[in-house]
Amino acid sequence: MNPVLAFTIIMLVWTISDFVSKKSNSLLSSLLVASVIFIIGFKTNLFPEDLLSSSSLLTFGTTVVGFIIVHIGTMISFKEMKSQWRTFLIGFVSILGMVTALFTFSFLFDGLEYVVAAIAALSGGTISVVMIQDAALASGLISVAALPVLIAAFQGLIGFPLSSILLRKEAVNIKAKLKAGDISIKTYLEMSKENSKNITKKSKFKLPKMFQTTPGTLCAVGIVVLIATYLSSLTNGVINTFIIALILGTGLRSIGVFKPNILGGIDAFGIMMLAIMLIIFGPLSTLAIDDLLGLIFPLMISFVIGITGCILFASITGKFMGYSLPMSISIGLTSLYGFPGTMVLSQEAARSAGDSDLEVKAIEGEILPKMIVAGFSTVTITSVFITSILVNFIY
Template sequence: MNPVTAFTIIMLIWAVSDFVAKKTKSLVSSLLVASIIFLVGFKTNVFPEDLLTSSSLLALGQTVVGFIIVHIGTMISIDELKKQWKTVVIGVAAVVGIAAFMFLIGSLFLDQNYVIGAIGAVSGGTISVIIVQDAALASGLVMVAVFPVLIAAFQGLIGFPLTSLILRKEATRLKGEYRAGTLKVEKPEEHHEAEPKTILPKALQTTAGTLFVVGVVVMVAAYVNNITDGVLNKFVVALLLGILLRAFGVLKPNILSGIDAYGLMMLAILIIIFGPLATSSVDDLIALVGPLCIAFAVGVSGSVVFSGVMGKILGYSIPMSIAIGLTTLYGFPGTMILSQEAARSVGENEQEVAAIEGQILPKMIIAGFSTVTITSVVITSILAEFIH
């Protein structure tokens, strides 16, 4: 297919997907809409099988995955993680719960490869899906590569309404405490807008300079992966380097935000996950409906049980703990949107809304980082080595 035509078609698909997601307030995710469009297009032969490869986005996405992971690392503040350490622990417990339940219960119904794929997708986002896909495709397991894509596409449909109900229950509890005068209301910290600081010279803060620096970090991560024979996975190393280099002032927070190439890079890595859909048959996809239901039922149950128990141990309410665990199904910005909606739906005046949101929002934001961004990537990177 003509490269320009392929590129233009994909941009149209993503524009439509984003439009639907915004209109439904992310209840219907852009990933789900895009998955449906690609599936229908490929299976009806409206789209040629080489649509993704012809666009050059697939090759770009595979090149810049490491760049995006370093960027994600620079989004994480070690100081914030320390303040919300209980939330981090509950989030880690949720991902461990998903893995434990999938191996203990899911293995009774699913092959080990599908179990690992389910763990990566239910507990994480795009990066975890790509990690599973890389391992599956390297072993020639196309349907194992497709499986996490389907899970990721439907995560929001399950996670958003479920979390919304639970957070409203937590908001109602907090409103009662606020009216009784037992809720400790902390004044929001004043954040003064300032240019993020970095020790890098101005010449390396341009679009090209930034991409060069991040590219070097990705190369270091790949080198560490090679000399440890894969024991230290390149994606995990890239994430950790992003976190540490931000903490030491080498890289600015959100290092890629604002540079000219960031939006296209994000679109390119999202395109990666649709690759296996082009070569899978309709019968194969129908056969994955059962495993898909099992993955959600078992995985979400593991998250609920482990996060609920750990939260109880650490002094959090059960609803708040479960909500933290469910962030594996969507991450940011869903964590922010659901927190704000819960506070506004229960609070009856500005003071109540602010008090409730002040308790829920910080926990949910950090929860998304601790589950989707950190723990899922680490655990999936380890487990993906066992796909064969």
């Protein structure tokens, strides 16, 4: 297929997907809409089988996965994780609950490969899905590679409504504490002003100015990815390259070498993310209709069992950490959507309960930091870590 035509069609699909997602207030994720369009397009032969490969985006996406991993690492510092260690722990344990539940009921699946694929998708985002798909496709397991695509597509439909209800309940609880004086708005505002000063304070990063341009940034991040690849090879792949890249990204941000969100704002970031997202649709082009229908049952039990395990472990851990039940479960459910859903849902919950701007800010100040860190704990860190281990069940 003509590369320019293939590229243009894919951009049209994403344009439509983003439009529908925004109109539905993210209830219908762009990933779900794009999945439906690609499935219909491939199965009706409206799209040729080589549509994705012809665009050259698949090769590009595979190349820059490590870059995005380093970028994700720079989105949070060790200091921030330390201050929210209880939240981080609840998120981590909730994923372990998901893993435990799915392996316990693994007899309901056609093989452990499907269990691992379900865990990768339910516990995290695109990176985990890409990791599991690479292994599945290398082993010729097309249907296993397709399962996480479907799970990822429907995650938002389950995670958003559940979290919205729970966070609104938590917001009401916080409002009651504000009224009772258990939480001081004044104290919160003082902390908020101090944080604002720290944020607006001019930061100096140790990365030379010549490496702060678009090509310079990509060069610097690329070097980190190469170092991660080399260190992984020293362990014979026992420690996954992506895990090392994630740690290096967080470490370099923490010591001031990399700025937070290292790739944010550079010219290439948008197309890099689109290319990586496109990777996960690859198996849909060759998957037979019968195989697709055969994934309906694994899809349903993955959600039921996985989310049940997640909620159970999050609830128990949250109780020991002194968190409320709604907050604990919400932390565990962040694996179903991650950022920016964690921010949007927190803000909506605060607005729904607060009677004034001060109350809204105070409620948001109690919920938002926990949800942001929870998203990193589940989607960004724990998911990549666990998937890098479980992927060995497929090879």
